[in-house]
Amino acid sequence: MEPPHALDRINELLDSADAETANTSMRIPIALRQAATLAVEELGAAPSTTALTTAALRATLEALVMQAALDHHYEQHPQARPSLADLAIAAARLDTHPLAVEPERIRRAAIEIVALHPDADPDDVLLWAEAQAFVSA
Amino acid sequence: MSRLILLDNEAVQALADPEHPKHRRALSHIQVVARRKARQIPIRVAVPTGVRVEAGYSRTEATNAFLGRLRVSDVPLDTATANVAADIVSRAAVSVADAHLGAVMQMVANEQLTVITSDPDDMRAVAGTAGVTVVVI
Numbered sequence A: 001m002e003p004p005h006a007l008d009r010i011n012e013l014l015d016s017a018d019a020e021t022a023n024t025s026m027r028i029p030i031a032l033r034q035a036a037t038l039a040v041e042e043l044g045a046a047p048s049t050t051a052l053t054t055a056a057l058r059a060t061l062e063a064l065v066m067q068a069a070l071d072h073h074y075e076q077h078p079q080a081r082p083s084l085a086d087l088a089i090a091a092a093r094l095d096t097h098p099l100a101v102e103p104e105r106i107r108r109a110a111i112e113i114v115a116l117h118p119d120a121d122p123d124d125v126l127l128w129a130e131a132q133a134f135v136s137a
Numbered sequence B: 001m002s003r004l005i006l007l008d009n010e011a012v013q014a015l016a017d018p019e020h021p022k023h024r025r026a027l028s029h030i031q032v033v034a035r036r037k038a039r040q041i042p043i044r045v046a047v048p049t050g051v052r053v054e055a056g057y058s059r060t061e062a063t064n065a066f067l068g069r070l071r072v073s074d075v076p077l078d079t080a081t082a083n084v085a086a087d088i089v090s091r092a093a094v095s096v097a098d099a100h101l102g103a104v105m106q107m108v109a110n111e112q113l114t115v116i117t118s119d120p121d122d123m124r125a126v127a128g129t130a131g132v133t134v135v136v137i
Helices: A003-015 A030-043 A049-076 A084-094 A103-116 A122-136 B009-016 B023-038 B049-055 B062-069 B079-092 B096-107 B120-127
Strands: B002-007 B043-048 B072-075 B111-117 B132-136
Touching: A003 A049, A003 B062, A030 A049, A049 B023, A049 B062, A084 A103, A084 A122, A084 B023, A084 B132, A103 A122, B002 B009, B002 B096, B009 B023, B009 B049, B009 B062, B009 B111, B023 B043, B043 B049, B043 B096, B049 B072, B049 B096, B079 B096, B079 B120, B096 B111, B096 B120, B111 B120, B120 B132
Parallel strands: B002 B043, B002 B111, B043 B072, B111 B132
Antiparallel strands: none
């Protein structure tokens, strides 16, 4: 199955209103199951361990599908791939971060931090930009 | 609290078309959402169906599969939403699509709202008293 077809099929299944359930032979580590039971009973994490497991699995699948769709899109359209600075600016805008109004400062921070930490993520960039702003204030 | 990110007409068009001048910018925000989903942060992206109509974006077109693969869901225009949207049209003289966006903003409860838009003034006009983060692309 080609990746886009698999993605479409997974999305169909995730969006399905089918509430039919199945007993599975999925083997879950005993300690993990006990931790889930405690989270449900003592922390009210979900109505049941089944609900907790299902919600976590759904969230994981949704994240996987979304990232796979983006990765496929970037393969088809390399110019569409956002830079680290683009992502940091987008994160700042979504979070109404004080530096959201200073995209050039964020772009400089992205360049600087990648020189030191090639695996830096957008949150690292914002933290670095904030630190630089504090130092220069 | 979970977070709902709404798209306006131009955000839909920018995401759907890799040649759109704002494609990469719009995609940056979706990539940030994908990263957060991967960290199990409750966040989702949706488009009111009225906006989809204005954007000419039909999910039945094979070339329009990308938004679905990104888990961008629809918010339908049901009776209650239509009533609120009609009031917004009367009051603010905006398009049906923007009124649908405003109605969704005003009716959503228990979710932190963000709208990605090219027209922040219209979004603020239709949001009423709803607390909405406006992200401009």
